[in-house]
Amino acid sequence: MSETTSDPTAPVASPAPVSDFVKSEKPREPLLEIEGLEVSYRTASGEIPAVRGVDLTVHAGESVGLAGESGCGKSTLASTILRLQPSNATVRGGIRVCGKDVRTIGWSDLRALRWGQAAMVFQGALHSLNPVQRIGDQIAEPIRIHDSTPAKGIPARVRELLNQVGLPADRAQAFPHQLSGGQRQRVMIAMALACRPELIVADEPTTALDVMVQAQVLSLLTGLVEELGLGLLMITHDLSVLGSTCSRIAVMYAGRVVEEGPADEVFEHPQHPYSAALSAAFPRIGDPAARYAPAGLPGDPPNPQELPSGCTFHPRCPVALARCSEYDPPIRMAEPNRPVACVLVGEDGRDRSAAQSS
Amino acid sequence: MTAQTSTLLAEAETEANQPVQRRSGRWRYIGGKVLGSFGALMFVIVFNFFLFRVIPADPVRTLARNRLVSDKQVEELTRTLGLDQSLPRQFLTYLQNTFSGEFGLSFKYRQPVGEIILDRLWPTLLLVGTSTILATVIGIYLGMVSAWNRGKLVDHMSTGFSLTLYSMPEWWLGLVFLAVFAVGAGPIPKLFPTGGLHSTDVDPTSFAGGLDTAWHLTLPVITLTLAYLAEYSLIMRSSLLDEMGEDYLTTARAKGLRDVYVRRRHATRNALLPTTTLVVLNLGFIVSGAITIETVFSIPGLGLLTTEALEVPDYPVLQGTFLFFSIAVILANLVSNLLYGLLDPRVRL
Amino acid sequence: MVSDRVKRATGGVAAGVLGLTMSWIGVSAPQAASADDPVVFTVGMTNEVDSFNPFLGIEAESFEMWALMYDQLITYSPKDMSPQPGLASDWETSDDGLTWTFTIRDDVKWSDGKPLTSADVAFTLNRILDGGPEAATWGSYLTSVDSITAPDPTTVVMKLSKPNAVLPLLPMPIVPEHIWKNISEEEVKSYANEGEVVGSGPFRYVSGTAGGSTYKFKVNPDYWGPQPKIDEIDYVVYQADDPMVQALKTGEIDFAEDVPPLQLKAIEGEDGIKTVTGASPSFAEIAFNTGSVDVDTGEPIGDPNPAVMDPKFRYALGFAIDRDLLIERAYQGGGEPGDTIIPPAYSQYHYDAPADLKWSYDPDRAAQLLDEAGYKMGDDGKRTMPDGSPIGTLRLLARSESPESLHTMDYFQEWLADLGIDSEVTAMESGKLTNVILDGDFDAFQWGWYVEPDPDSMLSYMTCGQRGNWSDSWYCNPAYDKLYEQQHAELDDAKRAEEVKQMQAILYQDAPYLVTAYDSIGEAYRCDRFEGFVPQPNPGGILLFQYGVRSYEEMYPVTHCGEGQADESASASDGGGLGTGAIVGVGVAALAAVGAVGGILLHRRSTADERE
């Protein structure tokens, strides 16, 4: 068991901005490395591709956001991280978590990794918690398996976790249906932190909550990630959530990452037309232009069984060129550390102006 | 009692008492249930009396035919059986007796019905008790195995096996077992006795007597067990399949639990909830189901007592056994409701 | 990851199961029979004893138990059921038939050692006279008896208001006064008479409860009569014939009572088993509605078809019935063709119709008699009433729980159709049939009667007085009633027999009943274990459940079929318990199961961490 990076109870200096923290600490091995991941489902009506080649890395202390409309394969990707994908899925490419290749290690090692090194926070907490088991027991369960805390120490650890997520200790005796949506999500987070993992994968953690509670839960999650120096992979369709919580954002469309880069870059200056449309869909307070610009995209996400030819976004792309319908642009660096998969970016990533005029 | 009916009753129960929970505490829930059962008991007691009075046959005539001669003797018999009183009068004495726990004298055996029922009770309880326990354990295990291996061969085989047993009259299965194992067909020797509870030359109270009774009960218990395990395995299977679709199992797997613990500690335990209530509910109906098995295997239990009493008709005995069967069902119903309230926190306040 | 605790547990379970199976085999291996073992005679039957209290029970099985436990004043001779001395060694009656004096034996003792005296006899008979359940069961034997006294320990005097030809027949069991005198009228209604029973009969009650499935008796060592050669009798009740017959084949029981004809044929050939088909004093008949009336007002009630009310019509139908076919098909060979209501078993009173009147299967004679009676064949092939109007459809009622009843009526419908008479068969519960009979809404039905040794009761059912009570054919013939009264008071046996036969002659002509068959009872026993049964009536009668216990007294154990002598060293109880072969089979199966389970568990342990 890797020792914890920092003592959770020790006070931390004022939280340094995440981005420069990452830069200075480059040499450490990434927590999560996904290279050329492809996932497709065997169904009665043939193979359905869900993820068509994704590269993604998350370093300790770094929080990466993964955005995309529903059906773009982001949840499938999340499930492969801990090899939780259903039996009819075929996975190709590499997934390394804390240095171990998740697809090839034996079951006992995988089980040690699950929740030991990487934990998940699911979307609908009411469904993801066992309805007939007390909250305290559900949190204690992973501790008993992974952690070395002695049996009598576990209740204390559970109380500590509940405090960490801002819940009163007596909530341990309650059942899931006796808690509100926000409280349940906090329990999920407490459960995720139970074995002091290094990586947290949050799959749509706040989608089911109303805005006010969503803000609280997000600040709690990001605060803890910073405080404990964990790696966070936040998956959601809500770009504005990623913008305010993550250091880097990757945008996925129809099973592939179409743009990646520092959060504010991608949010403010999206290179890929889809990211632009996505960020435009979320109004910013105080920005008058947002009030007039017609937000949203025509059409719906493509049906994975009949993906459009060439660049899969071209039917809905406002700046699509004639070439886009046959040519599927590979990912290229628009700027250092800014991969974008769009023909407009061009080989050297410079001649964007020409594209805008046509 | 079919799987489908019992699920309905359970759903009706939870749905029916839904409004009650919200406003009141657990005691109110239990109180409501007990009151409901008491109402049912009253209904059964009254229903019981009139049901048998309407049978056209006159017990005195049937009893006396071929044996008694003078009409003086017939009057004498009518008086000793208390049948000369007017119907309302009989109803009053009936009520007094029932509440004072005295069920009157059997017309045929002239013994207090309570005693006869107690004498004939233990074979039925022994038969039904062991069969239910076995049927529940095997049925649930079978349901679990076929749910976890849905679509695989073992699932098709076990569902097919359960479906065949479910569609089979259990007493016919008993007949086949008798023909094959008790009478001996071809190579199979006469392994088991053809009926009854004891061999004549063994003292029933001794240990050997106990073994002898067990030896006599083996075939009937196997028959009844097979008949009811089919139903339980089908109930368990569908309840487990419902659970398997839930997200909290993915969470459990994500927590690093071994698959077998995911099943045992989470899926099966939650699936057991509705199944146990249905099984307990079913218990009440098994007691009356034993009638056919007791007839085939000549076991002097309550089931047989009922069919014999019907020929006379022996009103007191019929009322006694019918009341007993109804109480068994009402109790099973009550226990199943309370159990459901106890086991499933979502229901309890 | 799996704790050792689980491993140890599975090991323990396996050992436990093993131990149990081994003990099971050891304990119940059949003990070898040794010479001084008690000679146990086991009887299988298909009906329970309803009460051991001789004043309450009604079933035939209960009568048998009382006959074993208690003595009777008078018993029946096995040969022809005529009265024989019992407790009363001698009896005589005054000329006017109003005083009967019985001499009681002085050498009889109760099982608790007290002597049995005339006081016990008088006490028992007076209890019956006083009414209550005692009268309900035995009252008919003491009709018109006024008083019973016991002037001295060996004489009992009975005073009558009217002569009663049924006497001296007194088959009621004599109970000990010193026990029964403190059982009140109310208590006797539910007095089970089980547990400590004081009796004087050839056997003593050991165990068994009313409605239970096993009853045990042991021999009375100082019985005054012939000393039985068997030590114990066990009765076992089976709910159906099948298991009983099987038990006889496997040797669980030595005697099977009332075996249906088909199964009797099936085991006829078995070695060590002898089968007997004995005439039983009961008959089955097709009864007609000879004219149902309201007994008080005399007004006709119900709606009988006029044709069945005409004696000629009924008599003619007597020739339409093929009784041999009925016996062979409906009774599967278990019976004899019937003719009158007193069965041939009571040869003294049985009436044989003269050749010219005697029924036989002769449809032409039936057609001819119908024509003579005016029921001519209409042009539509259907016979009409004498006045030409159509007869309509006769309603034939059968009892739904008796296959013989259903099949008899099926055949009767067909034979009527052959004669051009329409009819339809309806089946109903016997309880409901009784109500229909009392309302008179029927033309014909099928039922039967069990006839007691004294014909008086059976003959009374056909008198006008019994209409609306026990008479089910509504038959009323003053000449018949006059003869009934005469025989009821006739003390001279020969004269009485003559009068009884005349009554049957009248019934034969008027034909309210077409007696179809005399039932017979099938019995089977292990002739390699017991012999020496005394049939009643002899020959051709049944072996057990007779009037009297002579068979139990005369039978003796043997070792092989045929006329084996009384062999002291007979081993009577080698049957019972598990066949050794069976136990070994079961034991081996249990062992294999344990092995298999152990194997699976071990396999799963080793691959634990490989699996998901």
Place this chain on the structure above:
Amino acid sequence: MSDLTLTPRRLTWQRRRKSAGRTWSQFRRHRSGMIGLAILVFFGLVALLAPALAPRSMIEVTEATGGVLQPPSWEFPLGTDENGRSVLALLIWGARVSLLVGLLATAISMFLGTLIGLASGHYRNFFGAALFRITEWFLVVPFLPLAIVLASLLGRSLLNVAFVIGVTSWPATALLIRAQTLSIEGRPYLERARALGAGDWRQMSRHVLPNVMPMVFANTTLTVAIAILSETTLSFLGLGDPLRVSWGSMLDDAFQTGAITTGAWWYFLPPGICVILVVMSFTLIGQALEEVYNPRLRDRT
């Protein structure tokens, strides 16, 4: 004929045909459902064509030609019973009674169940609650003792047996329909109907019933399965119609005449197997229908 001229009545019938077509196409995909249907059609034909397959005289005791309990031979493919009748002929005629009683009993139980279920679901007042309580009480009364008593009470004819089974199995249907009614009553369009002045009876018959019918139809097939089992059991206990041959009565005769001990397997095996096949066919069809109408159950197979 363009759609415009469609009268509302023809429109509803067209929609019903289309939905029936959809049901059939979905049903066809259930392999088990189809097997059940095949078995049922086979036995249905046997029952219908009974007089052609085996002349009625073959089951008359008086016309019996074979010996007693003869093993199968060319003349009697399934041997003879204790009266010498051909067991095969009895089996064919027995199908008639078993199916007839099963369907009749279900009709009664469906009629009673639907009526009481609708009423107890629809009426919120005391009347509705009382009906529900009574249904629950009747469900509590054990089936077999009540059936035995009623059978001996009414006498033993085909109609009475069907009535007895119907009367003792309606509570289950009533509960199902009550649950469905409650869920439908909650829907807004019923308030609209009520607002438009629809009376209780109109609401129930026009609005609730058509929605409940599909579920009832699926439940019917399951009830028929149980009704046939009950008929067989009652006949075995000797409470069936003595004048008609049914599989249950054949088994009763077999048991009474000792076919078990005399080893006349050809007399007691075939009726049992026929009962199993028919009951299973109805259960399979019922389950398949349930899945067609209730997708949530779809993953159950």
